[in-house]
Amino acid sequence: MTNRYTDYNNWAWLYNKTVGPDYSQPQLSLLKRVFLPQIPDQGRILDLCCGTGQLIQPLVAAGYQVTGLDGSEEMLTYARQNAPQASYLLEDARQFKSETAFDGIFSTSASLNHLMSLTELRQVFERVYAALRNGGLFVFDLNHPRQLERWWRGQPTEGEINRRYAWMITPHYDPDTAEGAFVVNISQAAQSHLGLGLLLSPLKRLLYKILSRPRFIGIRLKLLQNFDRIEPHWQQRTLTYSIKGHPIDAVKDTLEQVGFTNVVLQTIDGHSNIDNNHSAHFICTKPFSVQMTNASSQANSSFA
Secondary structure, three states: OOOHHHHHHHHHHHHHHHHHHHHHHHHHHHHHHHHHHOOOOOOOOEEEEEOOOOOOOHHHHOOEOOOOOOOHHHHHHHHHHHHOEEEEEEEEOOOOOOOEEEEEEEEEOOOOHHOOEEEEEEHHHHHHHHHHEOOOOEEEEOOOOHHHHHHOOOOOOEEEOOOEEEEEEEEEEEOOOOOEEEEEEEEOOOHHHHHHHHOOHHHHHHHHHHOOOOHHHHHHHHHHHHHHHOOOOOEEEEEEEEEEEOOOOHHHHHHHOOOOOOEEEEEEOOOOOOOOOOOOEEEEEEEHHHHHHHHHHHHHHHHO
C-alpha cells in the first residue's frame, strides 16, 4: 500500500462529516439512472475507492450485496460505521483481486484522478475487468484536462467554519504537465481552549453560524484564508493530494484495450457533450464471452 492512500487517513474524519455526504447525493442520482437499472435484484456491487461509504448504505437498503474497497484504513473505519451490513476490502485499487464476480463496479468523486499515469489507470481497469462477471457494468468519473484548467486555478472553492473545526479546499492545476493537487487546510479547536473559547466568544459563534449559509461563501472563503490569525490557538494542518488530468480519448482507448465495449460518456446530468464545466462519466460494459455469445445465438435461432 502506498503513502498516497494511507495519507487519506488524516482526512477521513473530516471527509466523513463534510465532503462525503455532500458529494454522495448527486452521485447516487447518477447511479440510479445509468447503473442500477442494469444490476439484477440483490446483485453484487463493488464501490471502488469507497471512502467513508456514504453511497453504500442506500444500496444495501435497496437489497444489493455491496462491497466497499479503499486503500485508507481510516476511511473504511467510517464506512463500516455508516454501512455495517456491507463487506469491505482494504486494498490498493491497482492490485486488488476478488473471488467474487460482481454484477457492477463503480467509482465516484473523481477518485481515479489520483492515479498519476495511464499505466496505473490501466492496472485498475484490468483489475476491474477481472472482477466483473461477463456482461457486467463499470461506471466511473474523471475530472478531465479542459475542466481542470478552467476551474482548478489556485483559488479556494469550498470550506466551512463552525465552533469546533474549520476547513478549506484549494485546487491547483498545471496544464503544461497535466498535473495538479488540491490542498486541504484544516483547523481544529484544541480541547484545552474549546470550552473557554465558546463561553468568551458569543459574537464569534454567531458570526460563524451566519457565515455557514451558502450565500456567504465568498466572505467565508476570505475569512478561511486567514483563519490561523483569527483563531491562533486552534491546531492547523495542511494536507496535499496530487491528481492527474487524463485525456478523455486516451482513457477511452485504454478501456477498449483492456476489453471493455460500448464505452459511453456522459455528464452527471446525462448530456453527451463533455464540456469544460463538467466531469466525464464513463459507462463501460464487459462483453459476454464468445462461447456465451455463440450459445445465445444458437438458442435464439431455435425460436426463429
